[in-house]
Amino acid sequence: MQKYFIPKESLMNKVIDNSDAFHIIKVMRFRIGDEILVSDNEKTYLSKITALENNKVSFEIVHEETGTNELPVFVTIFQGYPKGDKMEDIIKHSTELGASAFYGVMMKRSIVKIDEKKKDSKIERFNKICKEASEQSLRFRMSEFKDIIPLKNIDFEKYDKKIVCYEEFAKESELSNFKSIVSSLKPNDKVAVLIGPEGGIDDSEIEYLKKLGFTLCGLGPRILRTETASMYVLSTISYEMELK
């Protein structure tokens, strides 16, 4: 079943007339009578297509879908800004695995510099990936890419648990820290997960994060690439909280 997150007005009017209409008509080649899931990011409805015109899809609601498949905790990934198009892969896979929100974090060892003029279009592009990945994985709610921001400007106050993934010299205690935090999570906890860029996290940043109440966590005895760390964290939270 294909899902579309659509604007509230679209849901009110039962008409999709944005780029999703193109996807429905030209990519998926749906026909009148075919069923799709539509959501205003609050409720999801099984719907039936009633008309297809030039870039305009009308539908009627069959019934509201109940139940959720959201991770029981709200995980925000604070990703040290990586090279190339790794951020896109991180957003894609972490959204499938249940992340709520993302920040791109400019850190001492981030190699990429983000041109202020290009920042908004990057954020827009990343939110498009959030939407597509949320649709593909049939998420109940969309993940959101919030901002690209220097580490020092982030307010971590509201998070219940704060984890920094610290690969170097994963010591015995750091290998136990992660499991003890994950196994202590309670539904609706807000979890901040900070992951360094390719070059890792500078000692001064580690000290700063410790002062803010972050716990240093090793993710097993092998060295993970920056783009793999969030997947490890989210998979294990799902395993701990969602599987019986």
Add this chain to the structure above:
Amino acid sequence: MQKYFIPKESLMNKVIDNSDAFHIIKVMRFRIGDEILVSDNEKTYLSKITALENNKVSFEIVHEETGTNELPVFVTIFQGYPKGDKMEDIIKHSTELGASAFYGVMMKRSIVKIDEKKKDSKIERFNKICKEASEQSLRFRMSEFKDIIPLKNIDFEKYDKKIVCYEEFAKESELSNFKSIVSSLKPNDKVAVLIGPEGGIDDSEIEYLKKLGFTLCGLGPRILRTETASMYVLSTISYEMELK
């Protein structure tokens, strides 16, 4: 620290003269006196570079590195052959996460057809990725890409546990199956993990796998892409067995 898996003769002669020499001299720009890790895939040695010539690196051994960071179980990923270059990403990330071996599996819904003439060069390419990812993640042993092979030709006899990742209609029992298998793993178990291609697994294949003793496992309530499934499985095995 940079690691290189080198042929046994290289280790005997204390000379690296294959493409790794290029990497050492031109990419990493190491100098005489710099330290590297070398391994013949059995033992790992901290070594010091003693000479650098045209595409030839001499070294001396400082000491043997003891201890291992291998996952306590042998996980073989049987990956339904995916589209594009997804197989490369799967090998890369799953190697970091501790997979022992890979097969590309031709299944009913595999869209890509592998030309027999190109098969060997593909396998060679995939093993190069195994080597690089094993080096990057400082694996004690290299992962290995074994073969590209139709499902019916695989002998699953030797595996202690057999998991098939089954996303569709993740039922309550399938969400409990995975956790009960992972939490029952014992060191040195051989684990077969079968993951369908993008289009999923055909009903007849599911029946066939059940007869061979595979357990159907759901990996949480969201739909994962084929390239994300192995990361979920490996991360959670690490979490269960490696973190205290």
